Amino acid sequence: MDQTKLNTLNCMDWKLLPPATDEMIERSMRVKGRFMGDPSHEYDTISVKKNEEEMASLELKVKEEERLTATIEQINREAAxxxxxxxxxxxxxxxxxxxxxxxxxxxxxxxxxxxxxxxxxxxxxxxxxxxxxxxxxxxxxxxxxxxxxxxx
Incomplete structure (x- = not known):
C-alpha cells in the first residue's frame, strides 16, 4: 500500500519525501548518529568494515532527507x-x-x-x-x- 510521507521544518510548509528504494535504505543504514535537522545536510565519509581486521574508508554521499525516508521505511516494514x-x-x-x-x-x-x-x-x-x-x-x-x- 502506498503511503505519502511529508517533512516540515516549521510546521507550516510541508514537503513530499522521495520514495525509499532498497539502495537508499542500504546506504542510509551505514550512517550512525543523530539526525541534524537539515534535509539538505550531506553525510560525507563513512567507515565500512571490509573484514575482521581491515577497515576501509568509503566515500558515500547520503543526504539527511534520504536517511529520514529510509528510516521511516524501515520502521514501517518492521512495526506496521x-x-x-x-x-x-x-x-x-x-x-x-x-x-x-x-x-x-x-x-x-x-x-x-x-x-x-x-x-x-x-x-x-x-x-x-x-x-x-x-x-x-x-x-x-x-x-x-x-x-x-x-x-x-
Missing part, C-alpha cells in the same frame, strides 16, 4: 500494524484494501487480537490446526498482536 479486516487476501494471493471495512467497534478496538502485523507472517504458520480452523483465510493472513511474546 493494521486493524483486523482492513485488508483482504484474494485467492490469487494479492492483498487489497477492504472497501467494505468501516472500522472496529468500540469493544473490538480494545482487544489485542483485533490488530495484525502488516509484515510477512511468521507465527501464523506455526499455529496448530485447531487454531487455524477458526481463522478466516481472506482476513487472517497476517500475524496477530495477541501472539507476540514480550521480552524483558
Amino acid at each position: 500494524i493494521v486493524p483486523r479486516g482492513a485488508f483482504i487476501k484474494t485467492p490469487l494471493e494479492q492483498i487489497h484494501k477492504n472497501r467494505s471495512f468501516g472500522g472496529l467497534s468500540v469493544t473490538e478496538a480494545g482487544k489485542l487480537q483485533s490488530y495484525l502485523h502488516f509484515t510477512e507472517p511468521v507465527i501464523l504458520k506455526k499455529k496448530s490446526q485447531l487454531l487455524q480452523a477458526n481463522l478466516e483465510d481472506s482476513v487472517d493472513f497476517l500475524n496477530s498482536l495477541e501472539d507476540d511474546e514480550l521480552k524483558g
